[in-house]
Every structure is written in C-alpha cells, then in structure tokens.
Amino acid sequence: DTGVSQDPRHKITKRGQNVTFRCDPISEHNRLYWYRQTLGQGPEFLTYFQNEAQLEKSRLLSDRFSAERPKGSFSTLEIQRTEQGDSAMYLCASSYARRGEQFFGPGTRLTVL
C-alpha cells in the first residue's frame, strides 16, 4: 500500500497562468476527493469522484477550476487564469464508497505571485 500521492508538492506560478495538479489514490479505492486548505483553516471540500464520475462539486469550485478522473484511477485538478486568492494547499483523498475513512495525500502547495 503506497498511500495517496500528489504531484507536484509545490508550485509557484504567476497570476494568470494555468496550473495542473495530479493525484494518485490508493489503488483499491473507488472514491477520490479534492479539498483546499488555507493557512489556519481546516480543509474545505471542492469535489469528488466515484470511479470516473464526478458526483458533487462545491460552490468553491469556480468555473476556472476543472477536475477529471478519466479512467477511474488518477485525477487531475486544473486551475485556469490563476489568481492570488487561489494560493492554498490542495489536498487529495481517497476512500471506499461504503466506508467513511478518507486517506489524504501530502498535498500540493500553490503560491500565486
């Protein structure tokens, strides 16, 4: 069991640029989640997939954000035209559909200059 992995761990970009993050869940988990965490706060839900279907999106997920899980395995989160307010830690988690425990990856720290 290699756990949830995320890439890159850190990303620094200029305002207006596009960025893409990748998440590889625990292999036997069919659910994958994205959360965002700003300094001093707990993680906040963005979206989740069951297999390849995106089943829920938060109001936090503006139209500049898009997430995919094309084959029900890894997932990507893309942010277009980044803004300084997008600076945060982006966390990925995975779980079995019928179990509550969600296991998190190490996160991708995004800094928008």
Next chain:
Amino acid sequence: GQQLNQSPQSMFIQEGEDVSMNCTSSSIFNTWLWYKQDPGEGPVLLIALYKAGELTSNGRLTAQFGITRKDSFLNISASIPSDVGIYFCAGLFLGTASKLTFGTGTRLQVTL
C-alpha cells in the same frame, strides 16, 4: 464553507500530561473522524467513529462519539514531543453525503 468548532484553539502542555479536546457541530453526523496534521503535510487519520456513544482507542489516543451525534472528543494520554501538530475533527453523514466537514483545528505544542 461551514467549519466545526474545536476547543481549545491551541494548547501548551508539558511532556507526560494528558490532553483533551472537543469538537461541536450544529448538524448531526453519523461518522466522526480525527486527523493530525504536521506542517506542510496532509492530514493523517487517527481514529474513526461510527456509532453514537462509541469509545475507540488507538494507542495513547481515545476518542468518543457524542450521544447527541453533534459532538466528539479526543484524549491523548501521556503526551510526548511527537504529539506536536494540529488536530482536526471531521464529520460526515455517510450514506447521503460524501464530503468531510472539518473543524477549525486544535494546535498542540508540548514543552519538555
């Protein structure tokens, strides 16, 4: 978005002391999870609770699912330096929702 209330917000304790923290919600959950997060890392799952009144232990950690289903408690016994970090509670209504709602966090700092 909604965040659950955790108390205390931060605490300094001496090595060897016991620690108690709690989490309250205005909504009912049927699952409570407790996580620990170190700086620059993702949250690590400590304990999962599935039933009101349930008391579950994991080593020196003990957590309880409140009987009202609107609160949960975490105790750490005989704290050690590696207990330093931020502890988050998270609630979930498994079956009708999938997203975790996190607490505001309790920062634990241990003095030798």
